[in-house]
Amino acid sequence: MIRVDEKGFYGKFGGAYIPEMLHPNIEELRDNYEAIVASEDFQKEFQMLLKDFVGRPTPLYFGSRLSEKYGAKIYLKREDLCHTGAHKVNNTIGQIILAKKLGKKRIIAETGAGQHGVATATVCALMGMDCTVYMGELDIQRQRPNVERMKILGAKVVPATSGSKTLKDATNEAMRQWINNPVDTHYIIGSVVGPHPYPEMVARFQSVISEEIKWQLKEKEGRENPDAVIACVGGGSNAAGAFYHYYNTPEVRLIAAEAAGLGVSSGKSAATTALGTPGILHGSKTLLMQTEDGQVVEPHSISAGLDYPGIGPVHAHLFDIGRGEFVAVEDEDAMKAGIELSRLEGIIPAIETAHALHALNMIEFRKDDVIVINLSGRGDKDLDTYIKWGNY
Amino acid sequence: MNRIHSLFKNKQERVLSIYFTAGFPKLEDTLSIMEAIQAGGADIIEIGVPYSDPIADGPTIQDSNQIALENGMSLKKLFQQLEGFRSKIELPVVLMGYLNPIIQYGMEAFCKKCQEVGIDGLILPDLPMQQYLDEFKSVFEQYGLVNTFLISPQTSEKRILEIDQNTDGFIYMVSSHSITGAKSGISEEQISYFKRVQEMGLKNPRLIGFGISDAETFSTASKYSHGAIIGSAFIKTVKDSKNLNQDIQAYLQSVLN
Numbered sequence: 001m002i003r004v005d006e007k008g009f010y011g012k013f014g015g016a017y018i019p020e021m022l023h024p025n026i027e028e029l030r031d032n033y034e035a036i037v038a039s040e041d042f043q044k045e046f047q048m049l050l051k052d053f054v055g056r057p058t059p060l061y062f063g064s065r066l067s068e069k070y071g072a073k074i075y076l077k078r079e080d081l082c083h084t085g086a087h088k089v090n091n092t093i094g095q096i097i098l099a100k101k102l103g104k105k106r107i108i109a110e111t112g113a114g115q116h117g118v119a120t121a122t123v124c125a126l127m128g129m130d131c132t133v134y135m136g137e138l139d140i141q142r143q144r145p146n147v148e149r150m151k152i153l154g155a156k157v158v159p160a161t162s163g164s165k166t167l168k169d170a171t172n173e174a175m176r177q178w179i180n181n182p183v184d185t186h187y188i189i190g191s192v193v194g195p196h197p198y199p200e201m202v203a204r205f206q207s208v209i210s211e212e213i214k215w216q217l218k219e220k221e222g223r224e225n226p227d228a229v230i231a232c233v234g235g236g237s238n239a240a241g242a243f244y245h246y247y248n249t250p251e252v253r254l255i256a257a258e259a260a261g262l263g264v265s266s267g268k269s270a271a272t273t274a275l276g277t278p279g280i281l282h283g284s285k286t287l288l289m290q291t292e293d294g295q296v297v298e299p300h301s302i303s304a305g306l307d308y309p310g311i312g313p314v315h316a317h318l319f320d321i322g323r324g325e326f327v328a329v330e331d332e333d334a335m336k337a338g339i340e341l342s343r344l345e346g347i348i349p350a351i352e353t354a355h356a357l358h359a360l361n362m363i364e365f366r367k368d369d370v371i372v373i374n375l376s377g378r379g380d381k382d383l384d385t386y387i388k389w390g391n392y
Numbered sequence: 393m394n395r396i397h398s399l400f401k402n403k404q405e406r407v408l409s410i411y412f413t414a415g416f417p418k419l420e421d422t423l424s425i426m427e428a429i430q431a432g433g434a435d436i437i438e439i440g441v442p443y444s445d446p447i448a449d450g451p452t453i454q455d456s457n458q459i460a461l462e463n464g465m466s467l468k469k470l471f472q473q474l475e476g477f478r479s480k481i482e483l484p485v486v487l488m489g490y491l492n493p494i495i496q497y498g499m500e501a502f503c504k505k506c507q508e509v510g511i512d513g514l515i516l517p518d519l520p521m522q523q524y525l526d527e528f529k530s531v532f533e534q535y536g537l538v539n540t541f542l543i544s545p546q547t548s549e550k551r552i553l554e555i556d557q558n559t560d561g562f563i564y565m566v567s568s569h570s571i572t573g574a575k576s577g578i579s580e581e582q583i584s585y586f587k588r589v590q591e592m593g594l595k596n597p598r599l600i601g602f603g604i605s606d607a608e609t610f611s612t613a614s615k616y617s618h619g620a621i622i623g624s625a626f627i628k629t630v631k632d633s634k635n636l637n638q639d640i641q642a643y644l645q646s647v648l649n
């Protein structure tokens with residue numbers, strides 16, 4: 001059975017390794033979120049906003065030309081059609097309603113690709129809440145359009161200038177600012193990472209993805225369970241959402257695509273399960289890329305959203321027990337897969353998502369297998385990177 | 393007897409603890425800094441083990457961590473440097489560090505090594521009390537290491553009492569809602585928090601840290617506790633120093649007088 005235990009662990013991974021200064025915040029969340037999320041009030045507002053604001057359910061689209069090319073029945077779960085352009089907003093809608101019910105006045109968030117930052121800025125505008133987003137200086141440069149979107153939405157974007165100047169450092173900075181503002185501020189974490197209860201809470205908000213896949217696939221194929229679900233993994237929130245209702249259905253293969261950067265053994269990679277060992281990062285025990293001395297290694301990926309040296313504890317667990325199949329996709333292959341989808345199906349995917357698409361070349365499957373790929377986001381934010389790469 | 397226990401047995405006020413980052417400003421400065429802190433009249437030495445992602449620290453200590461790592465500091469290296477330091481240093485010495493490097497070293501191997509070189513206690517800010525009790529308490533005790541917990545203005549009275557039950561060295565009172573970093577002055581709000589905890593009659597002595605930087609903040613903090621901890625302000629002192637011994641002693645005198 002894959003599920004979080006009462007101490008916040010998935011098998012060996014998870015927990016809440018946080019400085020005492022954050023204890024009251026985490027305790028407040030842990031003690032209240034389940035009851036709030038289960039309440040009729042919350043559910044009514046959450047469902048209404050997912051439908052009318054986000055545009056759910058997102059379509060489950062049969063990609064006929066992609067299917068023909070790979071010799072399988074390939075469905076695309078169109079999270080790219082969510083308002084703001086990625087799955088991230090499912091989580092921010094949930095957390096903003098929660099923050100309001102907890103009486104919080106200010107929101108902080110970290111962001112890598114800027115999708116979570118935009119999704120957070122969006123829901124803050126929606127609810128009239130003050131919003132500050134921490135973003136690595138390097139990511140601010142490579143995801144310019146998203147920085148401007150956040151500003152248009154009224155959020156403050158603060159550069160994180162330490163370390164690799166990417167997602168890990170933005171997360172450090174957000175945690176520090178939460179320590180500095182513990183009373184009126186809620187921290188909206190953007191993936192299934194961080195101290196318990198964040199990983200499970202974020203996964204639940206994202207689980208709407210697999211909930212919909214089930215009935216949509218039933219309609220189209222007469223069965224709820226595909227042979228495989230494929231998703232990319234940065235921290236792992238879109239993957240957790242797409243896997244959630246299949247965790248305990250062993251006949252559904254769960255395939256997670258990590259970023260291999262310039263190659264798993266190039267020293268410029270973010271392939272956490274390939275290179276990582278158990279350790280503690282951002283409040284949970286998980287797999288992470290680190291030196292022998294326990295210093296966190298600076299990752300590399302062409303996609304800002306996958307440029308993270310760890311993964312959520314649930315994914316470390318799926319890897320550990322062999323429930324998940326992990327593949328590592330290099331920058332170049334992901335870019336090609338992004339162009340391929342654009343040409344075959346008329347969809348320019350986010351570069352994060354393109355990693356999941358390339359996994360089709362890395363796994364064995366039978367002809368006529370039903371495969372669902374979680375199309376986590378659209379490529380508008382990545383035009384600069386596509387243009388710079390130039391190979392199209 | 394553990395040196396931390398002997399210290400508080402003999403001294404209950406104006407206890408001064410100094411934090412520095414091992415490997416900063418230069419890799420091999422560790423022992424000379426410790427000697428200067430002792431000569432300058434401080435009571436406890438806190439050695440920071442540098443980490444790539446210090447989430448409870450402000451810019452000054454973050455920078456010192458990064459530079460120390462670039463200089464080549466590691467736990468292994470630090471233990472080599474600490475080999476034999478007890479022939480020169482009598483003060484209680486505490487290691488302060490984030491959990492991950494210690495877990496990679498191995499908690500038991502780490503505690504054993506601490507005892508061998510002569511460390512008295514540990515401050516691991518991202519080790520929560522429950523995890524400590526569940527996983528590590530017995531190892532700490534086996535190797536005679538005193539564990540120190542932090543509390544902040546947000547910590548509930550109930551939890552302070554629990555923390556007091558589960559430690560026997562001292563309690564580290566974080567002075568405000570904040571990460572480390574030298575600020576100016578101590579506010580009324582902070583003082584009422586200091587008083588509130590002072591009146592709880594805890595069994596452990598309390599040291600106030602974060603934002604303590606000079607004679608005035610040290611004296612104010614000491615009025616409501618057994619003493620205070622200086623970190624960022626000390627790091628700033630050693631950062632640009634051309635003569636560590638002289639500058640450290642001058643700085644400590646300015647705080648203690």
Ligand SMILES: Cc1ncc(COP(=O)(O)O)c(C=O)c1O
Pocket residue numbers: 086087112113114115116190191192232233234235236237238239304305306350352353376377378
């Ligand atoms: C489109 C898209 N997909 C995937 C990710 C990776 O995040 P996660 O692994 O949490 O889904 C991001 C992160 O920014 C993203 O923008």
